[in-house]
Amino acid sequence: MIAYAIRRIALIIPTLFAIMVVNFVIIQAAPGGPVEQMISKLKGSDVSATERVSGGTGEFKTEAAGGDTRYRGARGLDPALIKELEKQYGFDKPPLERFLLMMRNYITFDFGTSFFRDRRVVDLIKEKLPVSISIGLWTTLITYLVSIPLGIKKAVRDGSRFDVWTSGVIIVGYAVPSFLFAVLLIVLFAGGSYLSIFPLRGLVSDNWTSLSWPMRIADYFWHIALPITALVISGFATLTMLTKNCFLEEINKQYVLTARSKGLTERRVLYGHVFRNAMLLVVAGFPAALIGILFTGSLLIEVIFSLDGLGLLGFEAAINRDYPIMFATLYVFTLIGLLLKLVSDLTYMLIDPRIDFAARRV
Numbered sequence: 001m002i003a004y005a006i007r008r009i010a011l012i013i014p015t016l017f018a019i020m021v022v023n024f025v026i027i028q029a030a031p032g033g034p035v036e037q038m039i040s041k042l043k044g045s046d047v048s049a050t051e052r053v054s055g056g057t058g059e060f061k062t063e064a065a066g067g068d069t070r071y072r073g074a075r076g077l078d079p080a081l082i083k084e085l086e087k088q089y090g091f092d093k094p095p096l097e098r099f100l101l102m103m104r105n106y107i108t109f110d111f112g113t114s115f116f117r118d119r120r121v122v123d124l125i126k127e128k129l130p131v132s133i134s135i136g137l138w139t140t141l142i143t144y145l146v147s148i149p150l151g152i153k154k155a156v157r158d159g160s161r162f163d164v165w166t167s168g169v170i171i172v173g174y175a176v177p178s179f180l181f182a183v184l185l186i187v188l189f190a191g192g193s194y195l196s197i198f199p200l201r202g203l204v205s206d207n208w209t210s211l212s213w214p215m216r217i218a219d220y221f222w223h224i225a226l227p228i229t230a231l232v233i234s235g236f237a238t239l240t241m242l243t244k245n246c247f248l249e250e251i252n253k254q255y256v257l258t259a260r261s262k263g264l265t266e267r268r269v270l271y272g273h274v275f276r277n278a279m280l281l282v283v284a285g286f287p288a289a290l291i292g293i294l295f296t297g298s299l300l301i302e303v304i305f306s307l308d309g310l311g312l313l314g315f316e317a318a319i320n321r322d323y324p325i326m327f328a329t330l331y332v333f334t335l336i337g338l339l340l341k342l343v344s345d346l347t348y349m350l351i352d353p354r355i356d357f358a359a360r361r362v
Helices: 002-028 034-043 079-088 095-107 121-156 161-173 178-189 213-251 254-261 266-284 286-304 312-320 323-351
Strands: 061-066 068-069
Touching: 002 095, 002 323, 061 095, 061 161, 095 323, 121 161, 121 266, 121 286, 121 323, 161 213, 178 213, 178 286, 213 266, 213 286, 254 266, 286 312, 286 323, 312 323
Parallel strands: none
Antiparallel strands: 061 068
């Protein structure tokens, strides 16, 4: 297992590098780069997101009366100012040199300074990451605690009335996106049209630091109740059905019939024999579920409930073309995802020692 883990860790480096290369090329080709954004602010005009990019550097060429101008809206500005803006944002260097310099700094987690927030990116990530992790971990934990027992019960009572009506609930949860549930919860319980029980903003109250520890914990759960509920409702459907199908497949195998014929209780058969085999696929889906909740599923939830997390930070950076934040969040997301995938594979052996990692070829 150690040799397998070392090989997988070694593969993280080229995988991460390849992902960064692809995204660097795509982002460089996107219209409305940071220089264009700053020119727009200086001129007091809006940035067009549909202008044609020239040279893959975020630079724009447009026709204007009397000649060409390098950046849209730059006509009338001092060329020395444009050069200074290019130097400030690093566009005075070729794309390849910028990318290699960025990756060299990223090895030591030096993400530079935000273009428009004037703060170190690593400080922003440290500030926002606990919010996203808090939402992701609680959502994943509650989803698994609900889905696995529910899936097992549906498998045991397959075809019963309980199985039918819970499947209906699961279909609704799967079909309706989490942000619609969030809006519904706000309307019902956060002062929308009916009750005003839960807060609508932030992860904690403004006076959180002055509260006692029991009150701090209560205040924290009071704030995350609605966001977590919205994510759990829309996230437990797939896992529940996966658990049910895995258990149904195992329950009908010969070793289960043998265990029952020996007089073992149904609980012992399910959790002592079936559980270990059936949970392999469920464990395999854990990294994807956690990454999806952390970095995609919670984005709109962060916006709706004004939770200042990493997803919202990356979204705002993409809108403002804040490249240091964009690439830093992508780097962190990818690295966490690759490490979680490795942890998932290693967890296989804890569930089923028959798996031999030393014999696997990566």
